[in-house]
Amino acid sequence: MNAKLLGIIIAVVVVIIAVAAVYMAQRGGGGGASTSQPAQQTSSAQSASKGAVYVIYDIGGRGDLSFNDMAYLGASRAARDFGLQLVELQSKTQDDYLPNLRLAARSNPTLVVAVGFLMTDAVAEASKEYPNVRFAIIDGYVPNRTNVLSIQFKENEGSALVGALAALTAYYFNCTKVGIVLGMDIPVLWKFEIGYAYGVRWAQRYIAEHFGKNVTFTIYYVYTGSFNDPAKGKQAAQAMLAQGVCVIYQAAGATGLGVFDAVAEAGQAAGRTMGPPFAIGVDADQDYIKPGFILASMMKRVDVAVYKAVQMAVSGNFSGGLMLLGLKEGGVSVSTLDDLNQFLQLGIQAGAVKASDAQQIIQKVKQMRDSIPQWIWQAVDQLKQDIISGKVQVPLPTTRDQLLQYRQQLGLVGSG
Structure with missing residues (x-):
């Protein structure tokens, strides 16, 4: 082999090694x-x-x-x-x-x-x-x-909206009992419980003002002690349903999946394809889980939170500390059909939802929502605007003494 040919071969080998090294670096290196x-x-x-x-x-x-x-x-x-x-x-x-x-x-x-x-x-x-x-x-x-x-x-603000939605929907269906199933008895969940109850009592005042009827709702609550036990959630919801509750808000993580099962099974046993009874989802848009039986969801807008944080970092206004996001900041909301569609599209992209199933879910949820009178959704929006403007301030318990005081004031009833 002559020297010229040998030099070409060496040069080619060097280039291959260099390209491979760059590739491995971009892949995060070799090894473990x-x-x-x-x-x-x-x-x-x-x-x-x-x-x-x-x-x-x-x-x-x-x-x-x-x-x-x-x-x-x-x-x-x-x-x-x-x-x-x-x-x-x-x-x-x-x-x-x-x-x-x-x-x-x-x-x-x-x-x-x-x-x-x-x-x-x-x-x-x-x-x-x-x-x-x-x-x-x-x-x-x-x-x-x-x-x-x-x-x-500010989960108390979002929970107030679904509390009002629960009570007004119950009233429309001639029911005066609503409930909330929670996970562990910890301070963050007190915000859900008291906010929800406040929204129910606000709805009572709305009904008296607009329809001239004095209605008193019974508000049941129960802490299951778990965020990951659907069986406990189902048992708690079944107990409420047996007492005549027609709308149940779940704030119990995976335990709340049992609430959805109980509500859907009760409705189907009564020959219905949609509520009542109804459940209300939490944190994300959970309306797709039992379409027709989940009235809406109280969403914590993590998307808004992440966007705001990135915006602060890019603009040079980032600082440590606590940022609280409520209705005014777009941090909590009641789920919409647009939210549902957006979530299902993400599910399709991830392979978790079939496109054909997504369309059926959207149609079912839309049919259910259309069956709820428009005045109910308008009333919930009025409460939202009053909270944003400061006209209405939703209670925020931070100590157990405050929690007990609000429970007494709002007339909550323990269940189970």
Whole structure:
């Protein structure tokens, strides 16, 4: 082999090795397996030049039609509006939280978003290790950290709206009993309970004012002690239904899935394809789960929260502390058909929902909503506007003594 040919061969080998090295670098290197992979990878050079928002998803990931999908909605819109790269990291187990946060923090991000209160401890640790990196956590609280924005919601305001919706709908169907099934007896859920009860009593006043009828609703409540036990939720809802309750709001996480089952089964046993009885969903748009039997959902707008956090980071107005989002800030809302359609489209993209099923669900929910008189939806919107303007202030219990006092004032009745 002559020297010229040998030189060409060596040059080709060098180019192949270089290309392979670049490829492996962009893939995150060789070696050991990773417990969590970004749904969308980006090189550090791209991130540094363009800026990047990292979203650390909780267990369940995209396609959950809940917090993770809502976080994606806000982050993708912010990335598009502000010219950022969106990088998604999935947590398969809680052990992935801190490694994912560290990976994001090392990549010179514009912002790192942690989805869910379960990441609170991991965010506290990562933000301490990387004091120059901006973090935002949804539903968690990391105090005394200037680089962490803790985002929480005024669930009492959103719960007041669905409380009014529940009572007015019950009144329309000649029913005077409504209920709420909750998870663990912890302060954050007190906001759901008391807000809901306040909305019910507001509806009583609305009925008296507009129809001249004095109606007193019985409001049942029960804490199941669990966020992950549908059987307990179903049992609690069945007990309420047996007492004549016709609308039940669930604020119990996965335990609330049992509430939906109980309500749908009761309706179907009565020969109905839609309520009453009705359930009301929580946190995300859950109307699709038992279409026709879920009146609406009280949504915590994680998409709005993520967008606001990214906007703050991009504009240079980011600061640590607590950000509370209520009706005025668009942080809570009552689900709409547009919300349902948006969620189902996400489900289709993730392979969790069939397109044909999505259309049937939308038609069923629309049919159910159309069966509810327009004056009910208008009344709920009036309450919303009164809360936003400050004309109406929904109670917010922060201590158990306050909780007990509000329960007495609003006349809640324990169930089960």
